[in-house]
Amino acid sequence: MLHDFRYAAPRTAPELLDLLEGEGAMMLAGGTDLLPNVRNGVFKPRLVVDVKKLPDSDRIAFGAEGLEFGPAVTLNDVLRSKDAREKYPALCACVHELASHQVRNRATVVGNVMNASPCSDTAPALLCLGARAIVRSKTGARELPFDHFFAGPKKTRLEKGEFLEKVIVPASSAGAKGRYLKLKRINGHDLGIVGVLMLEKDGALSFAVSSAAPTPVLVTGLRKGVAPDEAAAKVLAACSPITDVRATKEYREFMIGVYVRRLLSEGV
Amino acid sequence: MRILVKVNGDTYEREVAENRTLLRFLREDLGITGPKEGCGMGECGACTVFLNGRAVNSCMVLAVEADGATVDTVEGESKGPELSEIQKAFERNHAVQCGFCTPGMVMSVKELLRDNAKPSVDEIKEAVEGNFCRCTGYAQIVEAVLDLTGRASEKGGIGHVE
Numbered sequence: 028m029l030h031d032f033r034y035a036a037p038r039t040a041p042e043l044l045d046l047l048e049g050e051g052a053m054m055l056a057g058g059t060d061l062l063p064n065v066r067n068g069v070f071k072p073r074l075v076v077d078v079k080k081l082p083d084s085d086r087i088a089f090g091a092e093g094l095e096f097g098p099a100v101t102l103n104d105v106l107r108s109k110d111a112r113e114k115y116p117a118l119c120a121c122v123h124e125l126a127s128h129q130v131r132n133r134a135t136v137v138g139n140v141m142n143a144s145p146c147s148d149t150a151p152a153l154l155c156l157g158a159r160a161i162v163r164s165k166t167g168a169r170e171l172p173f174d175h176f177f178a179g180p181k182k183t184r185l186e187k188g189e190f191l192e193k194v195i196v197p198a199s200s201a202g203a204k205g206r207y208l209k210l211k212r213i214n215g216h217d218l219g220i221v222g223v224l225m226l227e228k229d230g231a232l233s234f235a236v237s238s239a240a241p242t243p244v245l246v247t248g249l250r251k252g253v254a255p256d257e258a259a260a261k262v263l264a265a266c267s268p269i270t271d272v273r274a275t276k277e278y279r280e281f282m283i284g285v286y287v288r289r290l291l292s293e294g295v
Numbered sequence: 296m297r298i299l300v301k302v303n304g305d306t307y308e309r310e311v312a313e314n315r316t317l318l319r320f321l322r323e324d325l326g327i328t329g330p331k332e333g334c335g336m337g338e339c340g341a342c343t344v345f346l347n348g349r350a351v352n353s354c355m356v357l358a359v360e361a362d363g364a365t366v367d368t369v370e371g372e373s374k375g376p377e378l379s380e381i382q383k384a385f386e387r388n389h390a391v392q393c394g395f396c397t398p399g400m401v402m403s404v405k406e407l408l409r410d411n412a413k414p415s416v417d418e419i420k421e422a423v424e425g426n427f428c429r430c431t432g433y434a435q436i437v438e439a440v441l442d443l444t445g446r447a448s449e450k451g452g453i454g455h456v457e
Binding site: 067129 | 296312313314315316335336337338340343349350351352354355356357359360403406420421422424425426
């Protein structure tokens with residue numbers, strides 16, 4: 028039996044913002060993090076605010092600004108989008124690594140980043156691709172680039188009274204190729220031990236690493252042809268993994284180095 | 296909250312607690328017990344049903360979220376005593392032992408075959424990654440799908456499942 032809460036599915040942003048001000052209000056998108064956490068007693072919401080009835084919340088489209096999508100767009104919606112597959116293969120590679128097919132039919136990219144787990148699989152792509160969040164409050168909307176989005180484990184830089192209305196992956200990143208290597212025990216639902224994305228665009232390389240620090244890590248400023256050991260050292264310098272139930276700090280550091288060198292030798 | 300939901304073609308209008316999962320609603324309020332509760336947190340896939348045509352873990356969906364939606368469960372597969380083609384293939388290939396995972400497994404396979412008429416072994420394995428089977432070792436499940444799609448005799452088919 029789940030903890031007792033009320034449910035609301037607002038149809039406008041002002042209505043949603045009113046509801047979010049309530050004591051113990053929590054946002055529901057795909058529910059694949061929220062509901063297990065409610066079941067386990069980690070979260071005890073008094074009100075669950077469903078974002079999926081907001082107009083256009085499930086819209087994904089490519090336009091002049093780039094690929095834009097709302098908070099109800101699921102991981103499989105991204106994988107089914109021709110624009111996402113053709114123009115942002117690195118985003119699709121990361122999204123595809125997350126959990127199982129059923130979970131990807133429900134879980135959303137916005138929910139994944141709002142959860143702000145260091146092991147987020149979507150964050151590496153959004154970081155390397157230079158994506159930004161559009162965050163709305165009662166006083167208006169502001170842009171929050173993903174390299175400023177994560178404040179710590181399970182913490183974002185959204186303020187109280189704000190919600191993530193839209194993600195924009197810039198048009199300037201379209202066509203960039205990438206490859207994401209995720210270390211896990213089994214396919215399906217497993218959380219990553221570490222994950223490393225390498226993105227290549229016009230000879231410039233960037234790396235993003237999951238499960239390697241309090242927040243997902245972004246490393247830029249490398250060029251194609253960089254010595255693998257030099258790249259591995261630079262990526263590792265930005266990481267500070269911990270020892271936990273999934274792996275030791277030393278194993279994580281070792282595998283981050285292995286993955287950076289492998290990505291460089293095998294290419295995207 | 297009052298909800299209206301179409302399950303396996305029948306429309307139900309019910310008052311439901313807002314914290315009730317779709318799985319509990321199906322099993323306990325409607326008596327549709329094909330979907331099972333294994334882990335209750337989206338890992339085992341025994342609760343897999345279609346929600347508006349997509350396979351989801353019904354333990355992680357609120358019943359109130361399904362208001363106005365279409366839900367399909369394994370009960371919708373057979374017509375009276377006549378099993379569906381997927382169910383027959385499972386039976387022929389001994390892809391069922393205890394049967395606990397089967398209602399979810401069948402729904403995952405159903406979505407796979409709707410989008411991909413002749414999936415490869417790897418595609419089948421990926422489609423059922425979110426469905427745990429502790430009896431068959433999965434080989435017979437993969438074989439059932441290959442048998443159904445006519446790929447059983449191809450290289451990578453029956454006899455080649457690792």
